[in-house]
Amino acid sequence: MTRDLDITLDRSSPVPLYHQVASAFEKAIRDGLLPPETKLENEIALAKRYNLSRPTMRQAMDQLVQNGLVVRRRGVGTQVVGAPVRRNLRLSSLYNDLQDEGATPQTTVLSLELVEAETEIAEQLNLTRGAEVHHMVRLRTVDGRALALMENWVPRGIADFEQAELESDGLYNLLRRAGIDFRMAHQTVGAGAADARQAELLDTEVGAPLVMMDRTALDSRGIAVECGHHVYRADMYSFDITLVN
Amino acid sequence: MTRDLDITLDRSSPVPLYHQVASAFEKAIRDGLLPPETKLENEIALAKRYNLSRPTMRQAMDQLVQNGLVVRRRGVGTQVVGAPVRRNLRLSSLYNDLQDEGATPQTTVLSLELVEAETEIAEQLNLTRGAEVHHMVRLRTVDGRALALMENWVPRGIADFEQAELESDGLYNLLRRAGIDFRMAHQTVGAGAADARQAELLDTEVGAPLVMMDRTALDSRGIAVECGHHVYRADMYSFDITLVN
DNA sequence: CAGTGGTCTAGACCACATA
DNA sequence: ATGTGGTCTAGACCACTGC
Numbered sequence A, B: 001m002t003r004d005l006d007i008t009l010d011r012s013s014p015v016p017l018y019h020q021v022a023s024a025f026e027k028a029i030r031d032g033l034l035p036p037e038t039k040l041e042n043e044i045a046l047a048k049r050y051n052l053s054r055p056t057m058r059q060a061m062d063q064l065v066q067n068g069l070v071v072r073r074r075g076v077g078t079q080v081v082g083a084p085v086r087r088n089l090r091l092s093s094l095y096n097d098l099q100d101e102g103a104t105p106q107t108t109v110l111s112l113e114l115v116e117a118e119t120e121i122a123e124q125l126n127l128t129r130g131a132e133v134h135h136m137v138r139l140r141t142v143d144g145r146a147l148a149l150m151e152n153w154v155p156r157g158i159a160d161f162e163q164a165e166l167e168s169d170g171l172y173n174l175l176r177r178a179g180i181d182f183r184m185a186h187q188t189v190g191a192g193a194a195d196a197r198q199a200e201l202l203d204t205e206v207g208a209p210l211v212m213m214d215r216t217a218l219d220s221r222g223i224a225v226e227c228g229h230h231v232y233r234a235d236m237y238s239f240d241i242t243l244v245n
Numbered sequence C: 001c002a003g004t005g006g007t008c009t010a011g012a013c014c015a016c017a018t019a
Numbered sequence D: 001a002t003g004t005g006g007t008c009t010a011g012a013c014c015a016c017t018g019c
Helices: A017-030 A043-049 A054-066 A094-100 A119-125 A163-169 A171-177 A196-201 B017-030 B043-049 B054-066 B094-100 B119-125 B163-169 B171-177 B196-201
Strands: A070-073 A077-080 A105-116 A132-142 A145-155 A182-193 A209-219 A224-233 A239-244 B070-073 B077-080 B105-116 B132-142 B145-155 B182-193 B209-219 B224-233 B239-244
Touching (some): A017 A054, A043 A054, A105 A163, A119 A224, A239 B239, B017 B054, B054 B070, B105 B163, B163 B171, B171 B224
Antiparallel strands (some): A182 A209, A209 B182, B105 B132, B209 B224
């Protein structure tokens, strides 16, 4: 049934106990120590085993459920899911595949300027029209092959931008270093055909299918701090989503 | 600051208290009673106000956070998010728009048969190759306009399929009625170009951009019960995603 | 410093699934 | 009948934020 995981808890660590436990289980599942469909001990026994209260143990299990690693059934128990994230049917997530193989992504800044927000952007960022925003266009390549064309807007005053930093660390790392605490993002994923400019930059044909993604990111105050419009070559990128409940 | 929401709790209801509270707040936020950036009372006061313990009140707030309606900051408080889900930048979620306007979606079953699973499908559903699966192809239209071509597979023995039921109620409702308790789904969203068959059925041109989605759905036992490959006209459909944390 | 959310405890009762 | 997860209580201490 359940092997006895050898979990060592550090009660003086700043890492919450439920997170320490959840991480240990997560690792065990990913490493195959707890194979698919394995039934876990019940929550009370687990709590006792690791000297935790039941609510704390439950919080750990909640995290596993949220991450799609286990499934709970009332009156029955908790099991490791039978079907881990599988590779795609017809869609190729080539970029991820490349990453796994140690390919080197590179980013080139095509444009970086301070502009007045158009109506659409102002709405996205909850600004008055004409407010100043940083606008940047970047091209991402992997092993020299064009992957994505990324256009982003950030309200003035949130951070300073330098081309070199943007190219070496990425937009999100730069913003995080500027003190932004991301909490939420709304994304829309669709498709479209490449226009002349996109086709040239992405080294493909006019009319070629592209994955299109729009995003608005909010910080810990619930305020929009960034929005972006990204297009990816359809043969090199796709989005993976796991829904729970 | 916080208006006093008039929430009536039914302690004898099978609906959990935290869910009753969360639903009331959710409605208040969506109705504009609690405008964006409104600061809520602290958790202890709220618990007291509604005669709940703090953990129960917290569970309610957790649900609001998870749904992207409020943001919490330690030492500061809880606020309604400043940027509710906005309309798209360049992507048009036309299908949703049509739905809002009361358009009538319709489904036609193009094919429905019991076949032996190909390797790819068998892997998706965690079956041995050659196991029998129901295979169906459906065309969805909205107000007579072609929207999506949907191909799905379900292991034999899970449910019985009838064309009429599939067209009137949809696949998921049919499976739910057969006792399937969906818990989790892995989705991959990408793009591609229409081939001849897709172009004809979706009333578009060969090479036209399509949104492509692959999905595997798991039930409460964590076992794969359905997988599908759907393609949508790019000018009529996109996926909305809200990420938290 | 005061106020907030984040974590944790030690129980309790209930609804549901399975035998 | 038994065992499971689902819910709920009434506290406690801590870490962080802002004044």
